[in-house]
Amino acid sequence: MKTIGDQQLLKRINRSVVLRLLRAQPGLSRARLASESGLTKSTVSGLVRELIDDRWLSEAGAAVNDGLGRPSTPLHINDRVRALVGVEIGVETMRVACVSLLGEVLHADAQPLASTEPARACAQAAAMCAQAWKQIAARGLELSGIGVGVPGAVDDATGIVLFAPNLGWRRLDLLPDLIEAFAAAGLPRVPVQLQNEADVAALGEYEFCKGEGEDPLIFVDCDVGVGAGIVLNDRLFTGAQGMAGEIGHTILQADGPLCSCGRRGCAEAFFGSRVLGRGAGDVKRAGQMLGVLLQNLWTAFDPRAIVIGGSTCEAHPEFLRSAIATVQSYADAAGMPPPAVRGARHGLLAPAVGAAALALHDYLRPMHPNTVTRRERSGARAKKPPGPVGAAALR
Template structure:
């Protein structure tokens, strides 16, 4: 038995090493498209034979494709440029918003291939999961019709999601507390006939952050904060290339940080929360909703001095309705930065607009696939086996 155990452990270790090496190559190509096999070997530290073998697997599985133009000219056989294949594999992202469901099919390079939106048919968790699963099934069929293989499904929820237990702890605008969400959504997906793929769940502000971090180039180096302003207010935080979610998924619940002692009553039961100043309902009461940007600028200032991110992104329904609040918030933040004599991080509107959280839920699948050493969690379930997705579980 001891010998067999050691053999199984060795096999598992080899699978993990292979997944890590594959992820290294994929992340290099995502950072800069057009690298050759030789360049990948040089930059990854892997042997040329290992890179050639892994690249062949990645091409066969639809992760990578070869370019038509040689990467370099010179003596000997020209090298072939490689890039992430945006046509053969994709992810489905679901945003459970307070007012609607948004479901998107997204390619490996962040292209939105299809999108659906429906008003919520009801607020009960079981009803929401059945409705979401039906939309996922329709989206998967559309992707299959385009020749796109489903890699996984991600779900963004409007509240504190405890990744360790798979529980939705707190979603005041839906009236949800301590909902065992993962079994509900996986069962609904099974009943809807969705193929057995990994399912990942996270807070919708966290997924929105991933839509910018995983698919956008430029300012998001290894850290980014996405502030979403809709019925509720939240922040998705990426630090050192990892989502920062807190012990019970409560990190980033800035809508329930207190801005005024004994202020207006909030949906959470507290008084003076940020949501009572810059939530959608609060902004609708203002003669000029853009004035809410001053308070949003204060919130951005506090996030900046707390986390020192590379970039700040603002999105959500309120920003779509009142785009002026982003400009006011940026100016307010710049005023604080000027007073302190310190350059502020860039502030911009969400690139995917109202689809940010849904696209980011799709990116959540990629986020986990490209980080094999990320700790396993109840929020990442393989529907092929019914077990949590672990680092040694193949995903391709």
């Protein structure tokens, strides 16, 4: 029997329950946490004490009456100690964002992608993260995790980039190179996570919303490529091989315009940023075609929210308006209320902010498949020549 391991896992699960409740409902007391979670008061009291000692939680100064007995002290996520860093390795641009545990963007930077050669891309990401870390360290914050989003399918268990066509990557084991580059740049040893950029953007919208998360939620990234990230039943839906959400080559019109993949009528051929950027497409019509795609996603997944982001939305505001109007027209025809369709909260930073949310997402869900596998792989940094050690990793 793995009694000790089971007890440690149970404690991690219970800690995650407490943290998630307080993110959704800031200011809960210990008694209210026990009532909401179903845990015993003594268990909650012990967990809260540990989380305060680990500086995950903070207590408000004044006691309040929560209706469950004597006045008690409200608890909150402590966003003044830990910070997360997210990286988007885009097709043309690399972006980095430092984010608090509550999703506040503390620092952001963007640079043209210097090279699609993997080692050089990793070195650029590491250099930008090192500069970002200096910014948050100057505020007295600790780095607790790094997430990276890439424009391609990522195997959820191994972290291997299966296919990133716009970067020319296929079956690339990128995570070890990232870990080595971060260490060489002098970053603290913390967990490193890797996932598709649309997937992490979806996580950012889900994890850093106020109140209960919107579930199911779909993020559609309209950039050089077109992809989707799907949050379903409180976790990313990535498919059997990490290919879920690769909607850029969904056929929207038989015998439509020629796509870079060699087929005709793909979504990318209608509203990829390079198509609209060279004036080859009508923006309003492109938005209508996006609306067709969103209607198909709506009927397939019945989401609470569909979030649209990417450079096409930023460059062409009419594009998003046209897509929303198209979805509404389908809803009116069917006599059904559509899901909420809106733009990304952080605009072009959505994938970088979402990448920062990736480490937090895994930490708060210790029973999700592949979480341990990711941590073991990101822990490979301990076998590399050590760089300066800063904050403790997520525990």
